[in-house]
Amino acid sequence: MRSLKEDASTSTDQLTHLARRADEALDLIAAVKGLHGLTSQQLSKLIRDSGNNILQHSTEDGLLVQIDVEKFARNLPAHLISVVMAWEREKSTFKYLLCGILLLHSMCDLASRVPKIEQILLDDVKVSEQLIDLVFYLLIVLASDRQEHQVPNDMILLHSALVACSLKLLTVIISPQWQEVAQVLTAYYKIDVFMEAAFTAVCKDIKFLQTKLSAQSAESSGNITPTNEETLNHLCQQCESSLKFLHSLCQQKLLRERIVKNKVFSLNTCFSFFSWIKLFEIVIFAL
Known part of the structure; x- marks a missing residue:
């Protein structure tokens, strides 16, 4: 004893x-x-x-x-x-x-x-895996759509910046070549959840953008403050960066086949995502 x-x-x-x-x-x-x-x-x-x-x-x-x-x-x-x-x-x-x-x-x-x-x-393999895990877990919480986890308006820019910078980090820690990024992510054991979270988080930011644009259109041009305009521009830049990442990634055949094979996204998710892309193209053209 x-x-x-x-x-x-x-x-x-x-x-x-x-x-x-x-x-x-x-x-x-x-x-x-x-x-x-x-x-x-x-x-x-x-x-x-x-x-x-x-x-x-x-x-x-x-x-x-x-x-x-x-x-x-x-x-x-x-x-x-x-x-x-x-x-x-x-x-x-x-x-x-x-x-x-x-x-x-x-x-x-x-x-x-x-x-x-x-x-x-x-x-270092262990650290590299931790970096990918970091992006994965961060996207999961940013993509959360539960009522108590909604992002307040004053944190919209922080949310979109976190999504964009996290996605961009993958091209830094893996490779600037999209084919290599797709290969590594496809081998990632949480890839299905990862892609669902990434799409959802980006769509959420674009929905924020749509809300901001709707609010702005309801105001006369003379009432738009420089701060609101700057916020809108920053939000557009972050959404553009995130969309470019997903667009480039999904152009890789290996990843597309994985998504289709495992039915990663529901039909509604796919429809929503491509609707947001179309909306964003219209917004960028208008700006």
Whole structure:
């Protein structure tokens, strides 16, 4: 029988481990918030200037945080997945995830100049799978159409940006060649759910766009504020990016055959999607 002293020692070790993990999570959060606004060129310069892959940046509270770039790159995908899994439909969550996705874009672009980052983000099979899982889980929650999960109007732009940037990330982590993207995604064991979620999320954004256009048409041109016009333009850009991704992906025979074979989409889903494409073409032409 274990002694009370041994039990106390084990409990202390567990608490220490949990505290360490909590500190690591806080470090990751601080790093995402501190680095997301930097371009890959700026990140490259910071790494080059550090000489040891340890970056330093000041938090909003004025604290100086040290970041091990290699460790950060290895843990960032799993960290963002944990944020998605603990999903809270608040503006702060949307913004934080968008910051994380944009930072992944910059770090993947950085990989061509930093071999160690390339080895972690693009060559490590486990991390690559985590990146695809991240996009998958994020699209699932963004595509949710349950009543309590509707996106408030003030987060429409964040929603559309997350959808577009997440889809675009696949061409960064897999390949800029659509045939290769289709091959990898077709081999992905959740591809059917993935495609359904992607189509649904994009259609949802285009429906947001339709609502905005309807509201604008109800107003006289003199009442349209620069802010509303800017919002509409940004929303159009994000929808265009997402539609181009799906259109290019579905042009690949391998993926089309998989969709048809497994009957991924219902007839209503297909009809809705192509109706949105037609609507979007009309909108872009009008703008």
